[in-house]
Amino acid sequence: MSELQRPIHEFSGGLDLPGHKAQSTGRPIATAPLGQHFVVPLQQHIGEPTEPLVAVGDRVLTGQVIARAQDYISAPVHAPCSGTVAAIGDHAIPHPSGLQAACIVIDSDGADTWTELPEPWPDFMDRDPAELRERIRWAGIVGLGGAGFPTSVKVNPGPELPIHTLILNAAECEPYITCDDMLMREQADRILAGLAVIRHVVGASECLIGIEANKPDAIAAMRAAVVSSGCPDTHVMVVPAKYPSGGEKQLIQLLTGLEVPSQGLPAQIGVLCQNVATAAAVADAVLAGKPMLERVVTVSGQGVAEPGNFRVRLGTRMADVVALAGGYTDRVHRLILGGPMMGFALPSDELPITKTANCLLAASAAEIPDPPPALPCIRYGRCAEVCPALLLPQQLYWHARARDLDKTQDFNLFDCIECGCCAHVCPSHIPLVQYYRYAKTAIWSQERDKARADIARRRHEFRQERLARLEAERKARLRKKKEALDAQPKGAADPKKAAIEAAMKRVAAKKAAAAQQQPEN
Amino acid sequence: MEFATSSSPHISGSQSVSRVMAEVLLALVPGIVALIWFFGWGVLINIVIAAIAALTAEAAVLKLRGRPVLRTLGDLSALVTAVLLGLALPPTLPWWLTVLGVVFAIVIAKQLYGGLGYNPFNPAMAGYVLLLVSFPLDMTRWLPPAEVAQHTLDFADSLRLILTGSMPSGMTWDAMTGATPLDQMRTGLDMNRMIHEIRESPLWGSVGAVGWEWVAGLYLAGGLYLVWRKIISWHIPAGMLGGLFVIALLFNMIDAHTHPSPLFHLFSGATMLGAFFIATDPVSAATTNRGKLIYGALIGILVFVIRTYGGYPDAVAFAVLLMNMAAPTIDYYTQPRAFGHRKDGNG
Numbered sequence: 001m002s003e004l005q006r007p008i009h010e011f012s013g014g015l016d017l018p019g020h021k022a023q024s025t026g027r028p029i030a031t032a033p034l035g036q037h038f039v040v041p042l043q044q045h046i047g048e049p050t051e052p053l054v055a056v057g058d059r060v061l062t063g064q065v066i067a068r069a070q071d072y073i074s075a076p077v078h079a080p081c082s083g084t085v086a087a088i089g090d091h092a093i094p095h096p097s098g099l100q101a102a103c104i105v106i107d108s109d110g111a112d113t114w115t116e117l118p119e120p121w122p123d124f125m126d127r128d129p130a131e132l133r134e135r136i137r138w139a140g141i142v143g144l145g146g147a148g149f150p151t152s153v154k155v156n157p158g159p160e161l162p163i164h165t166l167i168l169n170a171a172e173c174e175p176y177i178t179c180d181d182m183l184m185r186e187q188a189d190r191i192l193a194g195l196a197v198i199r200h201v202v203g204a205s206e207c208l209i210g211i212e213a214n215k216p217d218a219i220a221a222m223r224a225a226v227v228s229s230g231c232p233d234t235h236v237m238v239v240p241a242k243y244p245s246g247g248e249k250q251l252i253q254l255l256t257g258l259e260v261p262s263q264g265l266p267a268q269i270g271v272l273c274q275n276v277a278t279a280a281a282v283a284d285a286v287l288a289g290k291p292m293l294e295r296v297v298t299v300s301g302q303g304v305a306e307p308g309n310f311r312v313r314l315g316t317r318m319a320d321v322v323a324l325a326g327g328y329t330d331r332v333h334r335l336i337l338g339g340p341m342m343g344f345a346l347p348s349d350e351l352p353i354t355k356t357a358n359c360l361l362a363a364s365a366a367e368i369p370d371p372p373p374a375l376p377c378i379r380y381g382r383c384a385e386v387c388p389a390l391l392l393p394q395q396l397y398w399h400a401r402a403r404d405l406d407k408t409q410d411f412n413l414f415d416c417i418e419c420g421c422c423a424h425v426c427p428s429h430i431p432l433v434q435y436y437r438y439a440k441t442a443i444w445s446q447e448r449d450k451a452r453a454d455i456a457r458r459r460h461e462f463r464q465e466r467l468a469r470l471e472a473e474r475k476a477r478l479r480k481k482k483e484a485l486d487a488q489p490k491g492a493a494d495p496k497k498a499a500i501e502a503a504m505k506r507v508a509a510k511k512a513a514a515a516q517q518q519p520e521n
Numbered sequence: 522m523e524f525a526t527s528s529s530p531h532i533s534g535s536q537s538v539s540r541v542m543a544e545v546l547l548a549l550v551p552g553i554v555a556l557i558w559f560f561g562w563g564v565l566i567n568i569v570i571a572a573i574a575a576l577t578a579e580a581a582v583l584k585l586r587g588r589p590v591l592r593t594l595g596d597l598s599a600l601v602t603a604v605l606l607g608l609a610l611p612p613t614l615p616w617w618l619t620v621l622g623v624v625f626a627i628v629i630a631k632q633l634y635g636g637l638g639y640n641p642f643n644p645a646m647a648g649y650v651l652l653l654v655s656f657p658l659d660m661t662r663w664l665p666p667a668e669v670a671q672h673t674l675d676f677a678d679s680l681r682l683i684l685t686g687s688m689p690s691g692m693t694w695d696a697m698t699g700a701t702p703l704d705q706m707r708t709g710l711d712m713n714r715m716i717h718e719i720r721e722s723p724l725w726g727s728v729g730a731v732g733w734e735w736v737a738g739l740y741l742a743g744g745l746y747l748v749w750r751k752i753i754s755w756h757i758p759a760g761m762l763g764g765l766f767v768i769a770l771l772f773n774m775i776d777a778h779t780h781p782s783p784l785f786h787l788f789s790g791a792t793m794l795g796a797f798f799i800a801t802d803p804v805s806a807a808t809t810n811r812g813k814l815i816y817g818a819l820i821g822i823l824v825f826v827i828r829t830y831g832g833y834p835d836a837v838a839f840a841v842l843l844m845n846m847a848a849p850t851i852d853y854y855t856q857p858r859a860f861g862h863r864k865d866g867n868g
């Protein structure tokens with residue numbers, strides 16, 4: 001192992017945040033008992049929704065695909081238990097705007113009878129990457145670090161973007177969250193096996209495992225696993241505990257010194273990032289033939305009695321997970337899904353655990369106080385010092401507030417990763433990130449409108465064109481007819497026409513004669 | 522169970538506007554104590570008058586504008602303006618001039634532009650310049666430091682002088698007050714005297730002038746404290762002191778008889794106060810790091826130019842106000858390169 005020779009680079013900005021990690025690492029990961037009702041959202045990933053394959057009343061088995069991916073960027077959903085489909089319809093899901101969305105509700109029969117699973121592939125090294133990608137896709141695996149982008153798509157950047165470095169994102173830089181930390185301590189081998197599969201799929205020549213320095217146990221476990229697995233060119237690299245070291249672009253910079261181009265993909269610089277839990281899920285899919293049915297969820301904060309990590313089937317009610325952690329204390333004030341920096345506040349705990357739910361933070365008012373009233377920006381500039389994207393947050397804020405959307409783009413709004421560092425240090429307590437989200441959404445909807453208008457315009461133009469064409473054709477036909485008429489010899493003029501002409505001449509002559517006589521009257 | 526929601530990030534640092542301002546006030550204390558030590562109680566009386574005037578004026582305007590009064594006063598920004606202006610004023614200034622300067626600073630320079638955060642000019646310096654331009658005589662009368670003064674004013678004397686304008690018996694303005702060292706330097710130079718001749722007067726200390734060099738040193742210390750506490754970034758002070766030092770050094774090397782040493786410039790007048798407490802006022806300064814360096818350096822150079830060729834003895838206030846006007850432009854041209862916009866595309 002040559003960790004010592006590999007320099008750790010730096011990213012600019014960032015914050016030293018109190019980690020609050022020890023609260024939830026006191027006990028090993030506990031496996032939650034099987035619940036009675038499961039609410040499985042049809043969409044738990046970024047991309048296209050899935051299409052249900054079951055109907056109300058159907059019997060399903062654990063691991064059975066109950067909704068299939070309709071599109072390339074999508075991920076199927078599996079039954080987390082055996083039982084009966086009780087309902088298919090809208091149900092509240094964990095979403096920043098408190099949305100309802102289509103879910104399949106399953107009543108468990110308590111037996112947890114598994115469906116027939118595909119065969120395990122311990123020989124994955126001899127298999128074609130396309131075959132492995134198909135397996136990962138079948139397993140419904142998405143990025144479990146939070147974003148939820150379908151993994152089968154991510155590991156297929158295409159032949160024009162060769163990957164040389166595979167990075168395992170084990171930084172887990174958000175305070176309170178420890179699910180990756182605990183998974184590494186307990187199942188380092190499984191994670192490394194998944195990493196080996198992904199590495200084979202993308203053909204990376206080396207693997208870098210980036211872990212924040214505040215997880216010594218996980219670092220030791222991963223180092224030992226790397227040695228015992230004999231994976232070549234795999235390095236555990238310890239990065240300083242500085243938020244947001246686990247941001248994809250930041251971690252890539254820390255480990256390789258490379259900068260992901262603005263609004264580009266890591267694959268453009270030959271790098272691919274995968275999360276710890278994602279790697280473990282890939283190992284299950286390929287080496288055990290198991291789809292993604294469960295995940296580890298951290299439950300922490302002063303608002304729960306016994307914080308810890310729990311292995312939970314997807315679709316389990318959050319309130320049940322909190323109950324496993326000893327239930328709420330009377331100090332509970334906010335419920336956050338994710339970490340305190342980038343997570344979002346949930347209006348209720350009657351929501352299902354989804355693939356991307358890494359942490360339930362039941363915080364006390366001391367941990368997450370109500371936001372103080374915002375004061376005017378004093379252009380104090382602390383925000384710019386901590387921005388890891390090297391933006392000028394205050395200028396973004398001024399322009400977003402003034403709804404000057406073009407200016408926000410001049411100031412690179414879309415390079416903002418919404419890490420919240422700027423708002424965290426702002427002495428005026430301005431909810432800066434909220435303004436950026438507003439501006440981004442406004443720009444997107446503007447572009448959608450524009451796209452829609454473009455389509456309408458094109459449709460209109462097409463119609464105009466068609467009308468013009470029809471008109472031209474009609475004229476052409478007329479012209480042809482006329483030409484055909486003109487082409488007839490003059491002498492053979494229509495006798496009828498000649499008669500009319502003669503008659504008109506007579507009338508004209510009479511009129512002229514009458515006119516000449518008039519003055520004499 | 523139901524919960525209230527809010528938007529991320531859900532935790533914020535301990536910083537608040539009032540804490541920033543309180544730290545600034547704290548950092549000013551050593552300099553103020555030295556100022557009182559050398560120049561008497563008048564300094565403190567000025568500061569108190571300025572503070573009362575500032576808070577009253579701000580409260581009145583807030584009331585008229587229908588804004589929350591107590592919460593806004595609590596951000597302490599008006600107090601900082603008052604203290605900065607108060608300690609820049611001569612310790613014998615009639616009270617109503619102090620009030621006039623402060624009211625102008627708060628009402629016109631700050632609140633008329635929309636209050637904290639919207640003022641394009643540094644309010645304290647706007648008030649100072651108004652007074653200097655309108656009442657040059659009163660504004661340039663300084664007391665000699667206590668060590669070399671023949672007469673000193675006790676607290677009662679100072680208070681009476683400031684409030685009623687009456688001198689202790691048997692004293693005249695001429696006997697009691699004099700020009701500031703910077704003033705002396707320029708009048709001396711104007712009369713074609715050499716610097717070493719000018720410096721023979723007992724007013725002069727080792728780098729600057731007696732008393733003043735101490736005050737400047739303590740402002741420097743307070744300023745470094747603010748940098749250390751990350752209340753201000755180092756860029757503006759470094760730019761300003763560096764700019765002033767370099768240009769003063771150049772001229773001093775050309776002719777040391779008619780151009781005082783760079784250290785004299787750094788430790789005289791309002792240089793240190795300006796570098797750490799006035800030019801750094803974030804609302805009216807440049808905000809990008811490169812911009813701050815340029816902004817500071819230009820202030821430093823302007824200070825030298827105005828001190829050397831201008832019509833006023835000290836130049837910090839003018840230099841800062843001039844650069845306030847340039848700050849938005851500097852910002853525009855010094856935007857940092859955002860992440861992922863590197864030209865060569867990699868490390």
Ligand code: SF4
Binds near residue numbers: 427428429432
């Ligand atoms: S930290 Fe807040 S107050 Fe300071 S410049 Fe940024 S937005 Fe404005």
Ligand code: SF4
Binds near residue numbers: 387390417423
């Ligand atoms: S939220 Fe955006 S602007 Fe603010 S620090 Fe993060 S990347 Fe920079």
